[in-house]
Amino acid sequence: MAEARLAWLFPGQGAQETGMGRDLFEGSPAARCVFETADRVLDFALSRLCFDGPEDALQRTDHAQPALFTMSLACLEAAREQGALPPEPPAFCAGHSLGEYTTVVAAGALDLEDGLRLVAERGRLMRLAAEEQPGAMAALLGLDEAAARAVCAETGADVCNLNAPGQVVIGGTEEAVTGAMALALERGAQRGVRLRVSGAFHTSRMTPAAEGMARAVAAAPIRDPEVPIVANTTAEPLITAEALRKELVEQIVQPVLWQRTVEQLRAQGVTGVVEFGPGRVLTGLVRRIDRSIGVRNVFDLTTARSATPAPAPP
Secondary structure (H helix, E strand, O other): OOOOOOOEEEOOOOOOOOOOOHHHHOOOOOHHHHHHHHHHHHHHHHHHHHOOOOHHHHHHHHHHHHHHHHHHHHHHHHHHHOOOOOOOOEEEEEOOOOOHHHHHHHOOOOOOOHHHHHHOOOOHHHHHHHOOHHHHHHHHEOOHHHHHHHHHHHOOEEEEEEEEEOEEEEEEOOHHHHHHHHEEEEOOOEEEEOOOOOOOOHHHHHHHHHHHHHHHHHHOOOOOOOOOOOOOOOOOOOOOOOHHHHHHHHOOOOOEEEEEEEHHHHOOOOOOEEEEOEEEEEHHHHHOOOOOOOOEEOOOHHHHHHHHOOOOOO
């Protein structure tokens, strides 16, 4: 039997609820160190915000991004501490949106402290951009990519995420998104679902944030990754610091090609994935895209004790 090839996945969204990560902090010294480092570097008690809320503050973009980044890496470190991961590194890493920044640390291209600073700046700049240019996002269900792109072209909306077959996220002005949802239903979409977000992420409305991140990324001590990272914007593996710097800026205004990312992983021989972080968003998408890939989620202390992907269903 061929040796299994694994990929580590890091979400860009998840069930960010009060109490998130408390069991990891209390039961895993390695995870506690991640939270304590975040508290120190960010100069506010992120751990207390994760554990005690208030939830509306936790879900604010400039708080949610470092919180999810910290939680995902705490899950990874807890799994390492438990001896639940294979001794060899994964074949690839991939992250969705914010999760791509998490991969840069997980793949050894950036230290935790510098990663926290970058993510905090990303959250700050994206919140400012959303306040300056308000926008909306929606998921179109049951419409293929070509049809979704045609709808966007006719209404002024943008494609934000190509997540899975029949799941395309769009964004833009309130007017553009409302028009696109109505037209999509006329063109055969099953439904359109508004997303609870503060701006039109991964669209041109985030250009001011991308410009600010270009300066922050240029100053960050990014190294060549120890593990190839499959890029959001191209679904191609990145293996140099130069390529990572370019990607970390462009992904803010370009769509996340998640379906193609998963297809790339499978084409590269990946047979199992482990998602680190709250929720099961990415492994759910993996199952929709390619059911031959085994999946596992690490989202708390209990799941950190077993990080081997379950066999794919027959």
